Amino acid sequence: MKHLPAALLALSLAVPAHADGLSDAADAALAGDAVAWEFVEGITTEVGPRQAGTEAEARGRAWAMEWLRGQGFARVAEEPYTMKTWVRGEERAEIVSPFPQPLRITALGNSAATPAEGLTAEVVGFMTYADLEAAPAGSLAGKIAFISHDMRPTQDGSGYSFAGPARWTGPALAASKGAVATVIRSIGTESHRTPHTGGTTFPEGAAATPAGALSNPDADNLERMLARAEGRPVTMKLVLTPRVLGDTQSGNVVAEVTGRNPSLPPVLLACHLDSWDLGTGAIDDASGCGIIAAAAKAVAATGQPLRTIRLLFAGAEETGVWGGNAYAAAHKDEPIAAALESDFGADRIWRLDSNFHTSNPELHNKLAQSVARFGVAGSTAEATGGADIGIARDQKTAILDLQQDGTRYFDLHHTPDDTLDKVDPAQLRQNVAVWTQVVGILANEAKAIKPAR
Amino acid sequence: MKHLPAALLALSLAVPAHADGLSDAADAALAGDAVAWEFVEGITTEVGPRQAGTEAEARGRAWAMEWLRGQGFARVAEEPYTMKTWVRGEERAEIVSPFPQPLRITALGNSAATPAEGLTAEVVGFMTYADLEAAPAGSLAGKIAFISHDMRPTQDGSGYSFAGPARWTGPALAASKGAVATVIRSIGTESHRTPHTGGTTFPEGAAATPAGALSNPDADNLERMLARAEGRPVTMKLVLTPRVLGDTQSGNVVAEVTGRNPSLPPVLLACHLDSWDLGTGAIDDASGCGIIAAAAKAVAATGQPLRTIRLLFAGAEETGVWGGNAYAAAHKDEPIAAALESDFGADRIWRLDSNFHTSNPELHNKLAQSVARFGVAGSTAEATGGADIGIARDQKTAILDLQQDGTRYFDLHHTPDDTLDKVDPAQLRQNVAVWTQVVGILANEAKAIKPAR
Numbered sequence: 001m002k003h004l005p006a007a008l009l010a011l012s013l014a015v016p017a018h019a020d021g022l023s024d025a026a027d028a029a030l031a032g033d034a035v036a037w038e039f040v041e042g043i044t045t046e047v048g049p050r051q052a053g054t055e056a057e058a059r060g061r062a063w064a065m066e067w068l069r070g071q072g073f074a075r076v077a078e079e080p081y082t083m084k085t086w087v088r089g090e091e092r093a094e095i096v097s098p099f100p101q102p103l104r105i106t107a108l109g110n111s112a113a114t115p116a117e118g119l120t121a122e123v124v125g126f127m128t129y130a131d132l133e134a135a136p137a138g139s140l141a142g143k144i145a146f147i148s149h150d151m152r153p154t155q156d157g158s159g160y161s162f163a164g165p166a167r168w169t170g171p172a173l174a175a176s177k178g179a180v181a182t183v184i185r186s187i188g189t190e191s192h193r194t195p196h197t198g199g200t201t202f203p204e205g206a207a208a209t210p211a212g213a214l215s216n217p218d219a220d221n222l223e224r225m226l227a228r229a230e231g232r233p234v235t236m237k238l239v240l241t242p243r244v245l246g247d248t249q250s251g252n253v254v255a256e257v258t259g260r261n262p263s264l265p266p267v268l269l270a271c272h273l274d275s276w277d278l279g280t281g282a283i284d285d286a287s288g289c290g291i292i293a294a295a296a297k298a299v300a301a302t303g304q305p306l307r308t309i310r311l312l313f314a315g316a317e318e319t320g321v322w323g324g325n326a327y328a329a330a331h332k333d334e335p336i337a338a339a340l341e342s343d344f345g346a347d348r349i350w351r352l353d354s355n356f357h358t359s360n361p362e363l364h365n366k367l368a369q370s371v372a373r374f375g376v377a378g379s380t381a382e383a384t385g386g387a388d389i390g391i392a393r394d395q396k397t398a399i400l401d402l403q404q405d406g407t408r409y410f411d412l413h414h415t416p417d418d419t420l421d422k423v424d425p426a427q428l429r430q431n432v433a434v435w436t437q438v439v440g441i442l443a444n445e446a447k448a449i450k451p452a453r
Numbered sequence: 454m455k456h457l458p459a460a461l462l463a464l465s466l467a468v469p470a471h472a473d474g475l476s477d478a479a480d481a482a483l484a485g486d487a488v489a490w491e492f493v494e495g496i497t498t499e500v501g502p503r504q505a506g507t508e509a510e511a512r513g514r515a516w517a518m519e520w521l522r523g524q525g526f527a528r529v530a531e532e533p534y535t536m537k538t539w540v541r542g543e544e545r546a547e548i549v550s551p552f553p554q555p556l557r558i559t560a561l562g563n564s565a566a567t568p569a570e571g572l573t574a575e576v577v578g579f580m581t582y583a584d585l586e587a588a589p590a591g592s593l594a595g596k597i598a599f600i601s602h603d604m605r606p607t608q609d610g611s612g613y614s615f616a617g618p619a620r621w622t623g624p625a626l627a628a629s630k631g632a633v634a635t636v637i638r639s640i641g642t643e644s645h646r647t648p649h650t651g652g653t654t655f656p657e658g659a660a661a662t663p664a665g666a667l668s669n670p671d672a673d674n675l676e677r678m679l680a681r682a683e684g685r686p687v688t689m690k691l692v693l694t695p696r697v698l699g700d701t702q703s704g705n706v707v708a709e710v711t712g713r714n715p716s717l718p719p720v721l722l723a724c725h726l727d728s729w730d731l732g733t734g735a736i737d738d739a740s741g742c743g744i745i746a747a748a749a750k751a752v753a754a755t756g757q758p759l760r761t762i763r764l765l766f767a768g769a770e771e772t773g774v775w776g777g778n779a780y781a782a783a784h785k786d787e788p789i790a791a792a793l794e795s796d797f798g799a800d801r802i803w804r805l806d807s808n809f810h811t812s813n814p815e816l817h818n819k820l821a822q823s824v825a826r827f828g829v830a831g832s833t834a835e836a837t838g839g840a841d842i843g844i845a846r847d848q849k850t851a852i853l854d855l856q857q858d859g860t861r862y863f864d865l866h867h868t869p870d871d872t873l874d875k876v877d878p879a880q881l882r883q884n885v886a887v888w889t890q891v892v893g894i895l896a897n898e899a900k901a902i903k904p905a906r
Binding site for chain 1: 494495497498499500501502509512551552553554555557644645646647669670673674677678681732733868869870872873874875
């Protein structure tokens with residue numbers, strides 16, 4: 001722009017956002033966006049952990065609303081809902097015999113409590129979820145099941161689908177075969193003594209049992225103990241004292257960049273504000289909220305967009321998508337143009353997926369081409385969207401997934417190690433650049449974007 | 454050896470150890486030693502943490518003695534002594550205001566206890582030890598001192614000397630200026646929520662105060678809080694309830710490969726058997742014990758050495774070199790030919806130092822040349838020996854330091870993460886190869902080895 005005559009320059013600033021201004025804004029975000037970092041640093045330092053349904057999450061909402069107002073967003077508001085809240089208590093595990101030593105454990109969300117003085121039982125080990133499935137009915141009566149299903153890093157996060165069932169339904173499966181408690185190998189890809197928490201589910205009507213995750217080094221050690229015990233029982237003492245608080249209040253935070261034509265369906269950008277309690281929720285998911293807010297602000301700075309850009313900082317994602325579900329229920333009659341969520345850390349985006357690459361290839365290709373310079377490839381994978389944009393799935397609206405590199409995500413996910421130092425500022429800025437480019441195009445797209453199905 | 458006539462082969466097995474047999478043994482250790490790994494895996498799995506002066510350390514001694522006998526060592530014995538024992542209790546820290554959230558902390562050895570309900574006070578931060586030194590007398594009255602002295606990785610471990618004083622004497626220094634407690638940034642080079650413990654010292658007659666180490670991410674966070682508080686006091690609640698058990702029994706474990714001439718001073722190889730309680734003591738220092746035992750066994754397998762090789766698996770190194778001191782006192786009248794200790798993890802040896810490179814350059818150079826093929830350089834640095842071979846310093850005998858690469862040692866040192874998975878089997882074997890070569894030469898050296906001073 002340096003060599004434009006002043007009159008032309010003035011004109012260029014007066015018109016609505018256009019491709020060049022948007023590209024410049026995305027390039028500027030890559031070079032030096034500070035908005036996303038400021039959000040992540042601020043909320044992790046001044047609030048820290050923000051567990052769903054707790055007063056810490058409420059402090060997170062208050063902090064985020066003040067910050068969003070400070071950044072110039074319109075219609076910043078809280079949308080409350082009621083949810084069921086579970087909180088962690090004491091958590092300890094130790095091998096009693098034949099090789100007495102402490103193990104590092106954390107309770108899984110929805111775990112039942114052991115007696116305060118603990119529960120002691122023999123451990124029965126299963127190397128995979130399938131091995132546990134194959135155990136005969138009743139065969140775990142009085143035993144602690146140990147599911148050691150191992151997870152390896154994957155760029156696209158698919159390792160989570162491979163290993164995740166051990167946490168999601170492993171404890172319920174073991175309980176159905178008589179187990180008095182279940183410990184799993186952490187659903188995580190690193191080797192530190194920081195076990196990974198996360199929710200587990202017991203079927204309607206089935207009693208919950210105590211359920212915890214051992215750190216990977218502890219799971220390795222327990223495998224070795226079972227091998228070295230040579231038939232002697234390996235006995236574990238488990239103390240887990242979580243509590244169910246029952247119904248508590250939580251809430252979503254919403255904000256927007258109001259479009260020139262607010263009667264058009266908006267573009268919905270989502271993230272979640274709650275975090276597990278062990279870390280400070282820097283990558284899961286303060287980064288997501290920082291990225292979408294920074295991008296929306298950068299787009300607004302290029303000129304008022306045609307469509308409204310709506311931000312949803314969802315509450316209580318981790319413990320059952322309470323916020324996303326509440327948003328879908330409250331706004332079900334408000335059509336959305338397109339929706340996308342950032343909830344996979346802060347590492348670089350490597351692929352753009354949509355659910356309209358066949359129904360609207362022109363727009364899909366335009367989007368893909370616009371971010372190719374940031375190292376993002378288009379794809380023909382079907383975008384399905386993040387947990388908190390169920391509303392878009394309900395409405396069968398356009399969805400994009402800006403796929404982040406997940407290679408190290410599960411090193412940190414749901415652990416005490418989810419802290420600010422794990423966010424790479426350069427990769428965070430690449431996210432903001434890509435989102436700025438994509439959101440700017442979507443928010444200025446006049447036509448309806450038809451998804452394929 | 455494949456093509457030697459059978460008669461020659463029989464002869465070669467009958468003669469004492471010689472250069473070729475030794476080289477073959479060292480090469481074989483590099484290719485496939487399993488003895489060191491077996492020790493490290495066995496003791497970390499079947500015993501786990503082995504804190505000095507506790508029953509866990511006693512189980513470690515019993516396990517090690519049985520293992521040494523099983524490996525064929527002679528004169529395996531326990532040499533008991535009495536020591537003062539401190540054990541960890543509960544440990545929690547949280548910021549009360551203005552940014553309430555929990556922090557990850559561990560008590561330092563010799564820390565005093567807070568009241569059971571905790572101690573709450575304002576935090577005063579110091580970026581370096583020198584900053585704390587500069588604080589006026591009395592200026593910390595009623596405060597918690599926070600020493601955030603930062604440590605970077607160094608290959609030669611010199612970062613420990615740079616940052617270590619913050620732990621070794623920082624709490625005493627802060628107490629002398631009125632501090633009611635001290636928290637330090639962990640003396641460690643990684644960024645995980647696994648704080649590093651280790652001993653701190655209070656001068657004779659000075660009362661101990663509560664003292665703990667925050668993990669590096671928590672120290673980062675506290676620094677940011679102090680910056681963002683903008684003059685408001687940052688208040689911390691600290692709960693540390695360690696106990697002093699007083700005098701308890703501990704012991705060294707000794708064993709040997711008896712030499713052809715047991716009247717010659719032996720070669721002393723040391724490591725320590727105790728570990729801090731947080732991890733399983735895989736790199737600190739089960740690996741050291743595995744390495745020296747594997748090397749001594751490999752040397753013995755080449756033929757009976759001229760001199761006895763004495764193994765010292767010292768007790769209670771971590772909490773004040775109780776075992777090393779007891780050994781020095783008990784054996785002070787028994788001359789030693791040369792001494793060396795392995796106590797810096799399991800990563801590869803990169804340098805050979807001695808204290809006789811000027812007084813006996815022929816032997817120094819022979820040793821250095823013998824391990825050059827393993828990537829080990831000779832040096833003119835003065836070897837001073839490990840903590841447990843004070844006896845060699847007392848006797849002014851020959852000392853060697855087989856320097857291990859310390860770049861990642863302080864990622865793990867004194868943390869829960871000191872576990873088997875951190876030991877690289879290939880690097881462990883390189884250690885055994887180098888030790889086999891060096892110990893074999895020393896144990897067959899007929900002449901006295903005069904150190905330079």
